[in-house]
Amino acid sequence: MIENLDPKQSWAVLQTNPAAVLIDVRTAIEHSFVGHPPKAIHVAWKEFPGMQLNTGFVEQVQQHAPDKTAPILLLCRSGQRSVDAAKALEAAGYEHLINILEGFEGPLDENKHRGNTGGWRFHGLPWQQS
Known part of the structure; x- marks a missing residue:
């Protein structure tokens, strides 16, 4: 089952369920330089150059989250x-x-900027940069 939660609801799951695992599927550059939630595990879904699909994605997630019943x-x-x-x-x-x-940065606003109308950072949730 795939559930959709907003950033604040997602943060609540992470705070109340110790088995929950947060996977950041963005590129390595996005994860490091744009920022990420604390304890987010980086496993890119697509990666530069060319935004190629990471064919090892599922196996890499399994290394960090072997329990297939955990959130x-x-x-x-x-x-x-x-x-x-x-x-x-x-x-x-x-x-x-x-x-x-809404993801980490949220949707584009009328000026084609992210982070002003939604997203993890917009909602004031904890994050850090590498």
């Missing part, structure tokens, strides 16, 4: 790559997948 939260920039990643994990037998709506 797995998936975060990307705006909430689309995380849906695709969740579908791949669902096909691999994961039972409790959570797509974080």
Whole structure:
């Protein structure tokens, strides 16, 4: 099952369920330089150059989250790559997948800027940069 939660609901799951795992599916550059939630595990869904699909994605997630019944939260920039990643994990037998709506940076605003109308950072949740 893939559940959609907003950033604040997702943070609450991470705070109340010690088995929950947060996977950041963005590129390595996004994870390091744009920032990420504390304890987010980076496993890219697609990577530069060319945004090629990471063919080892499911296996890499399994290394960090072997319990397929634990809640797995998936975060990307705006909430689309995380849906695709969740579908791949669902096909691999994961039972409790959570797509974080709005992602880390949120949707584009009228000036084509992210972070002003939604996303993890917009909601004031903890984050850090590498």
